[in-house]
Amino acid sequence: MRSLRVVACAAVAVGAGLALTTPAVAAPTDSTVVTFNVVGAGLDITAPETASLGSGLPGTVLSGSIGTVRVTDQRGAPDASWTATVTSTHFETGGGSPSERILASQVDYWSGPGAEEEGNGTFTPGQLTSANAEPLDTVNPIVAFTHTGGTGINSVAWSPTLNVNIPASAVVGLYTGTVTHSVA
Template identity: 60%
Template structure:
């Protein structure tokens, strides 16, 4: 009986080892769940954080570049048209009661030509030359640049110039205001 038992245990161990050592059987197919996300494109404008136009005198125009303004259209539209506009606030000195001011209507803007573009369509400056400069306003926006037609993504960059028509009665001081570009 002992021999039979030993043989049975030996046979069982051999079968167990055979099962452990046999290769795995592959399934005939396998599935993988895949996900991805498509984000809606945006229409954005970037502008310089600050600009210093330098110094000037009462009664004399003061002009200088604002810095690069860039519209980035990532909407991938069939009609990739957009319009960038610009307004300004009143410019004030920090001292005096009341503070001295220069009105937005005394500050002119001209976009100049594009310094860089990508994409298709027509890119048009609002004011190509200084002769076309327009007074800024805090209520009625001035067209800075447009893009018409074309499809897909596009960009445009320009470096506008501000011309401050300093009034004769302007007081000495550093004048600060805000120029706001928008795109739609």
């Protein structure tokens, strides 16, 4: 008879609106490992295709900007350091005889300050003022600008000036040379 009472009590409890509880079961779970790549786009330098410094007389100094040079570093490197350098050919007119040639070393370069600096790290001009101008060379590059330290992407622009020391022996003519900026 005892078993009947237990069943009768359970029936009364359910009938009275009391629910019998069952132990909680943990909800099923699953994990997903997520990966993605952060990619770099490289290190690049751009400079104007052409520049005209105007006109000057033999035995004088002709000075002018060649336009904006820009380094863009999108390597995303843990050490985002780089050095921009500059070299030049000799400047010649006519047949390029000694009197028709202004040597690269007779042309001084100064980078001036940086502009539009983006990113972290330290940007340093090679020649901050005209007093720091350095003669160009056909073989040995001079430092135009550097970036040290920092991480990720960065960029800077500058407008270098050339001071052409026109020899007194220079002949009249349109002189042409190539100034080359590089970055590594």
